[in-house]
Each structure stands twice: as C-alpha cells, then as structure tokens.
Amino acid sequence: MAALRADDIRARVEGDWERIVDVLNRKIALRSVSAKGITAEHMRRSAEFVAEELRKVGVDAKVVQSHNPDGTPGAWEVIGSKIVDEHAPTVLLYAHHDVQPVPDASAWNTDPFVGTQIDTRLYGRGAADDGGGIAIHSGALKALGDDLKVNIKVFIEGEEEMGSPSFIPFIEEHRDEFSSDVIIVADSGNWSAEIPSLTTSLRGNTDLDVHVRVLHHPVHSGQYGGPILDANTLASMLIASMYDEQGDLAVPGIASEEPIGGLQRDMDEATVRADAGIVGSYHLAGTGSLAARLWTKPSVTVIGFDAHPVEGSFNVISPETTFRLSLRTAPNQRPEEAQEALARFMVERAPFGAEVWVDKLDNGMGWAMDPDAEATKDAMKAMEQAFGVAPVNKGEGGSIPFIPELQCIFPEAQVLVTGPEDPKANAHSPNESISLPSLKNNVVTEALLLDKLAR
Structure with a gap:
C-alpha cells in the first residue's frame, strides 16, 4: 500500500486553506458557551454546524442529545462515521464544540466572538480550544478524500468545558459508535507553534x-x-x-x-515565567526538572x-x-x-x-500514553514530516478525565493526544488565539498519520 507523500498532502491542505479558516471563524461566531446551558438552543446550533461541516468532508454525521446519569437531558453531541473497508483499522477522532465563557470582554484586545487575524495568529474564544481540533479533523479528512484508507468514527463533545457529566452514559448507549483501534484526541497542544508534540501524560x-x-x-x-x-x-x-x-x-x-517516556527537553524557566506572568521576585517552588513539577x-x-x-x-x-x-x-x-x-x-x-x-x-483519573505503541511511532513520524523538525513530547499538568475513562472502556485502543494549542494560545483566558501556520502543519500531520495507520 503506497504511502501518500507529505508534499502532496500539503498541497491539498494549501488548496483547502481558505475553507478551513472559514470554518474556524464561523465556529467562533457561534458563541458555544456550555456554561450558559448545555441543553440550550445555542449549543444545539453549534452541534448542527459541526455535523454539517463533517458531512461536507464525507462523514455521515448526526446530532444526538445525551442523558445525564440521573436521566435528565444532557449535551448536544455529534457522532458519525465514514467506513471505507470493513477490514481496515478504525480511528476515532475526538474534539469538543463547547467553549469557555468570556466573563469580561473588556480584557480582550479584540471581539472574543469575531475571529480576528493579527500577524500569524487568529484570535477568538474557542479558536484553539477546541475549534482548532475541529478544524484539524475537517482539514485532514478533506485532504485525504478518496485516498482515505482507514475507517473513521467521530465524536465531537458538547460539554467538555463542564466536566463531561453525561460522557460515560453516552458512550455506554453508543458503544458501537466509539469502538476503534486508535483514538486521536485533538484537545491538547504542541511544544511551541514551530515544534510539534504528542501529549505523553495528564495529571489527575x-x-x-x-x-x-x-x-x-x-x-x-x-x-x-x-x-x-x-x-x-x-x-x-x-x-x-x-x-x-x-x-x-x-x-x-x-x-x-517523572515525565512519562523520559524527559527529552526541560521546560524553559524564562518562558514559563513570562507566559504565566510571574512577578520578578518570586522563586519557583519545588525541586527536580521544571517539566516534572508541571506535568507529573x-x-x-x-x-x-x-x-x-x-x-x-x-x-x-x-x-x-x-x-x-x-x-x-x-x-x-x-x-x-x-x-x-x-x-x-x-x-x-x-x-x-x-x-x-x-x-x-x-x-478524575490521570493518564499516561504508551511510548512504545505503533500508533505513537506513526504519530511521531507524521509530526516530523509535517513540521520539518523532530517532535518534543510533553506532558500536561491539567486533567482530561474522559481520556482514562475512554481507555478503560476500550482497553485495546491506542490513544494519541494531539491538539492545536501552543504556549501562547491562552486557552480559557482573554485573548485566546491559534497559530495559523501551526494549525496548517497540524492538519498535514493528522492526514499523514491517518495514512500511516492504514498500514
């Protein structure tokens, strides 16, 4: 089975780039704040928008309302599939369509719900977390088109920012829609806008x-x-x-x-201090690598x-x-x-x-990836091809409890945590943004990865 060339994939993504950015801009404008009601009409509209965009790239997508453990109505979820060969591997693509609130719009330099490009970054609530993840999936599937050689399932969640209360009941009701060999969770980020990363671990x-x-x-x-x-x-x-x-x-x-899979590169203290806005007189607490203190x-x-x-x-x-x-x-x-x-x-x-x-x-349970899994190795190769530099794996100090829950329900699946963010993304904060060159490379990466997983 011949592999697609990285240059061919990049050319396809370049040709589709205007559409990808437009999807992201329109997603930002939907104001998909789940804190204002996960069952509300604005969240249903957000889910319908995502489902329609996935249908445009070949996914048989639909909107389904989940139920909480007590039986009350839950979030508007998007599920779907694209089956190319019943004997081929199956990959589940995850992202979420809900976003964080904007408590104080005056703290932003731009309108938080109007996608605004400044230099190479696109600003707006949800630009990175996790409209970027949706854009990556859409762009990668469009780039592969009829060359897609793995079966695709998608789950775009509507309540991730609210702690996913109906996640487990929903999976149990739709187990067939989730069963897969590889799960790609596009809700994390890279070492920087120029250096890609797999997320090696999440704290509980x-x-x-x-x-x-x-x-x-x-x-x-x-x-x-x-x-x-x-x-x-x-x-x-x-x-x-x-x-x-x-x-x-x-x-x-x-x-x-200690960091899962070993420490390839420690975090830079000056960068951490600048990104976090630490006062000059404060000495960082703890001992050992800064990466371990932040991740594990x-x-x-x-x-x-x-x-x-x-x-x-x-x-x-x-x-x-x-x-x-x-x-x-x-x-x-x-x-x-x-x-x-x-x-x-x-x-x-x-x-x-x-x-x-x-x-x-x-x-909420933490999670650690399997550094020796074949899917992990494929992802590392795809990242290096797309970004032109070797990836530097990184952990995350935050928690995404549904990942270990998903791994527990489907123990044979290999989980890869990727994502559109970088240290300047400001997810959950004012002036959230995404690096557009990095987003393009992330789309190329996922397309290459899906092609590799077919083998």
Whole structure:
C-alpha cells in the first residue's frame, strides 16, 4: 500500500486553506458557551454546524442529545462515521464544540466572538480550544478524500468545558459508535507553534473542602486575641504544613512521578515565567526538572477560601472557615487514593487541636500514553514530516478525565493526544488565539498519520 507523500498532502491542505479558516471563524461566531446551558438552543446550533461541516468532508454525521446519569437531558453531541473497508483499522477522532465563557470582554484586545487575524495568529474564544481540533479533523479528512484508507468514527463533545457529566452514559448507549483501534484526541497542544508534540501524560484531579473551627461563636479580638488564633490563621498554618522547606508537596501517600517516556527537553524557566506572568521576585517552588513539577509531580491549589472581605472587616476572631483544595495527582495514581491521603493529613495535622473535618468531592483519573505503541511511532513520524523538525513530547499538568475513562472502556485502543494549542494560545483566558501556520502543519500531520495507520 503506497504511502501518500507529505508534499502532496500539503498541497491539498494549501488548496483547502481558505475553507478551513472559514470554518474556524464561523465556529467562533457561534458563541458555544456550555456554561450558559448545555441543553440550550445555542449549543444545539453549534452541534448542527459541526455535523454539517463533517458531512461536507464525507462523514455521515448526526446530532444526538445525551442523558445525564440521573436521566435528565444532557449535551448536544455529534457522532458519525465514514467506513471505507470493513477490514481496515478504525480511528476515532475526538474534539469538543463547547467553549469557555468570556466573563469580561473588556480584557480582550479584540471581539472574543469575531475571529480576528493579527500577524500569524487568529484570535477568538474557542479558536484553539477546541475549534482548532475541529478544524484539524475537517482539514485532514478533506485532504485525504478518496485516498482515505482507514475507517473513521467521530465524536465531537458538547460539554467538555463542564466536566463531561453525561460522557460515560453516552458512550455506554453508543458503544458501537466509539469502538476503534486508535483514538486521536485533538484537545491538547504542541511544544511551541514551530515544534510539534504528542501529549505523553495528564495529571489527575481531586477536590476536597476542609473545614476548620476554633470557636462556637465570634469573640472580640482585643479581649481574647493571643491564646486564641482565628480560624483563618489556623487554616493557613494547615495549608502551609503540606510543603517542605523547598516547596515540594510533602503529604504521605501522595505519589510523585517523572515525565512519562523520559524527559527529552526541560521546560524553559524564562518562558514559563513570562507566559504565566510571574512577578520578578518570586522563586519557583519545588525541586527536580521544571517539566516534572508541571506535568507529573502532584500539586495542590487553594481555589476557594471563606473569609470576611477586607472592606467592612471588624475586630473579631473568626470562629470557623472553609477552604477548597484542588489536588493535581501524578498520572498513574488513583485520585481516590490521593484524596484519602490528603484528607487524612488535614485532620491529623490540625494546628493547636482545632476541629478539622473534610468533605470529599469529585475525582478524575490521570493518564499516561504508551511510548512504545505503533500508533505513537506513526504519530511521531507524521509530526516530523509535517513540521520539518523532530517532535518534543510533553506532558500536561491539567486533567482530561474522559481520556482514562475512554481507555478503560476500550482497553485495546491506542490513544494519541494531539491538539492545536501552543504556549501562547491562552486557552480559557482573554485573548485566546491559534497559530495559523501551526494549525496548517497540524492538519498535514493528522492526514499523514491517518495514512500511516492504514498500514
């Protein structure tokens, strides 16, 4: 079976480029914010748009509404297939059509729902996350056309930004539409706009609420301050006790890992500092490679804290407080195990005997790719051909819980996590954008990969 030449694929993508960018611009304009209602009409319109665009590139696509575990209506999902040979391998293409909200449009330099090109980047909410993934799939299938030699199944999700509550019930109801040999998840990103990457791992996630109580009611800080520390101070002491003097998380039972498949290149500290907007005086916490600290070692963030605002504050000792912890777990640790370890630590380390109790919240498993899988090797070759440079694999510190869930349901499938983002994409933030030259290379990559997978 003769392989398609990279130059031929690129020429086809160049000829289709205006259509690909137009699809992305029209997708941005749909304002597909799932936080405004996953069952709402604007989300149904978004799904119908994606289904129609997939039909234009040969996929028999349709819109189906999912159901939540309690039976209530769920998201508008897009599923479909293009079967070329019942004996050929089958590849599932994933992306999501919902986008993050825009809480403050004034923080943007452009209209967030009008695709706007500035230099080589296209700005707009969902340009990268994950309109870019949809554009990649559409462009790759169009480029291959009648030369497609693998069977295609697609799933474009409508609630990824809301935590995918109906994901498992939907897969169980549509198992045949998901069964495949390879799953390509186009919802991550590259090392840079010029250097491609496979995502090697994702951290898991678990949340818990910690309650701290020292008094049964507020008392005057002048009359009782000294021997009685306020609940906010005690909570702060408890939070600080999770770390050693170097800033490493030091909670027994919470695992730490090194980068999956080995570290090809460490993250550049200056770039990380600039991208994150870190103040100049701050020294990065933790030890070991920066990549491990960001991708595979655990981290805890206080994402909520009940305390009286500064405005209107007065001289009382706070009797009780609650804070919420978000723990990113090492890719291979069960989140329930890490959650239990952190909960136990909080209770056992209660400062000065304060009352501490914990509410355990949601869990999401991490994921690690198989670096030795044939599909992984094919993807690496396709990336190098398309971008002209060797890929640098990278992990992700964030979590995509449905990937391990999908892998659990279809254990024989090889999962590849790709995507349109780069460090300047600002996904979930103001001025989200996508690199157009990188998007073009990503389309070429996926077309080449699908051609390789046929063999």
